[in-house]
Amino acid sequence: MSLLEIDNIFKNFGGLSAIEDLSFSVKRGEICGVIGPNGAGKTTLFNLITGVYHLDRGNIIFDKKGLNGLKPHKIAEMGISRTFQKIRLFKNLTVAKNVHSGQHCRTHAEILRAILRGKKFRDEEKRIEEKTSEFLKFFNLQDKKEEIAKNLSYGEQRLLEIARAMALDPSLILLDEPSSGLNPKETIELMDRIQVINQRGVTILLIEHHMEVIMGITQHLIVLNFGKKIFDGSPEDCRKDPEVIKAYLGEDFARC
Numbered sequence: 001m002s003l004l005e006i007d008n009i010f011k012n013f014g015g016l017s018a019i020e021d022l023s024f025s026v027k028r029g030e031i032c033g034v035i036g037p038n039g040a041g042k043t044t045l046f047n048l049i050t051g052v053y054h055l056d057r058g059n060i061i062f063d064k065k066g067l068n069g070l071k072p073h074k075i076a077e078m079g080i081s082r083t084f085q086k087i088r089l090f091k092n093l094t095v096a097k098n099v100h101s102g103q104h105c106r107t108h109a110e111i112l113r114a115i116l117r118g119k120k121f122r123d124e125e126k127r128i129e130e131k132t133s134e135f136l137k138f139f140n141l142q143d144k145k146e147e148i149a150k151n152l153s154y155g156e157q158r159l160l161e162i163a164r165a166m167a168l169d170p171s172l173i174l175l176d177e178p179s180s181g182l183n184p185k186e187t188i189e190l191m192d193r194i195q196v197i198n199q200r201g202v203t204i205l206l207i208e209h210h211m212e213v214i215m216g217i218t219q220h221l222i223v224l225n226f227g228k229k230i231f232d233g234s235p236e237d238c239r240k241d242p243e244v245i246k247a248y249l250g251e252d253f254a255r256c
Contacts, residue, residue, distance in 0.1 A: 003028040003172060003203050004049070009058030011044055011227075018044045020227045022058075026172070026220070031194070031204045033214045033235075036224035037248055042207045043085055045224070046174050049205075050082055051075045063171065079171035083161045083178060085207075091150035095141055098149050098160055099132045102167030135163040139193065155186040162193075172203045179210045191217050211249075215239070223248060 002025040011019040019041045026032045034042050047053040049060055051072040060067040067075055081102070090098050136142045139159040144152060149160060158178060165173055175194070179187045187210065195217055198204050208214045214221070214235070221238045223231035225247045231238055238244055 001028050005061040007059040010056045017227050024222050024232050031198050031218045032220040033206045033218035034222045040224040041227040081165040081168040081170040082174035085176045087157050089149045095147050096145040098164050099167045102164035139163045154181050175206045179213050
C-alpha cells in the first residue's frame with residue numbers, strides 16, 4: 001500500500017526544468033532511496049513534497065490526501081518531517097531545546113494555560129521532556145542535552161537534526177544526505193539507526209551519495225537525471241541498469 005504518491009509532477013525555474021514528468025510511489029513501511037548526479041532534482045523533489053516549492057503541474061498525495069498548495073507547517077502536521085543537506089539547527093539553543101522545537105506541531109497548550117501553568121500544561125510539558133529524553137538517548141546525545149547545538153561535533157549535529165525530525169512523530173521522514181561529512185564509524189552507526197527507525201514503523205525517503213549506505217539499507221531506489229526518472233526498482237537491479245551505470249554509477253561500481 002502506497003503512503004506517498006508522486007504523480008506526473010513538473011517544476012521549472014526560469015524556463016529550466018528541475019523536475020519533469022516524474023511519477024513514483026513509496027510503500028508504507030519501506031526505505032526508498034533517491035540517487036542521481038548533482039543537479040538531478042533530488043532536493044527540489046524534497047522541497048516540493050514539503051511545500052517549500054509549489055508544483056507547476058501534477059499531484060503529490062500523502063496517505064490519500066493531496067499536498068498541493070499546502071504550507072510547510074500544514075504538511076508537517078500531517079506527519080512528514082525532514083532533514084536538510086546543509087544542517088539547519090537552532091545553533092544557539094541547547095540540544096534539548098532543538099528537539100523540543102520538533103514537537104511544536106504536536107502541542108496544544110494555550111497561552112493562558114502556559115501562563116497559569118495548569119495541570120494540562122504541566123502534563124504536556126512532562127510528555128515533551130520524556131519524548132526529548134527518549135530521542136536523545138536513542139542518538140547517544142543524552143549527556144549533551146544542555147550543550148549549545150553549535151558546540152557539537154559535525155556528526156553529532158547530523159544526529160541532532162534527525163532527532164528533531166523524529167520528535168514530530170512522523171509517518172514519513174525525508175533524509176537529505178544524512179551521512180554527508182560523517183566518518184566511516186559514524187556512517188555505520190547511522191545506517192543502524194535508520195533501520196531501527198524504519199522498524200519502528202516510520203517510512204523513509206532518503207537522498208544519499210554514499211553508495212554503501214544506499215545499497216545497504218534501501219528496498220527501493222529511484223534514480224533521477226536532469227529532473228527525469230531513469231530507474232525505479234530494487235537496488236540489485238539498479239546496479240545492473242545500463243542507463244544508471246552511464247549516468248551515475250560508472251562501470252567500476254557496477255563491477256563491484
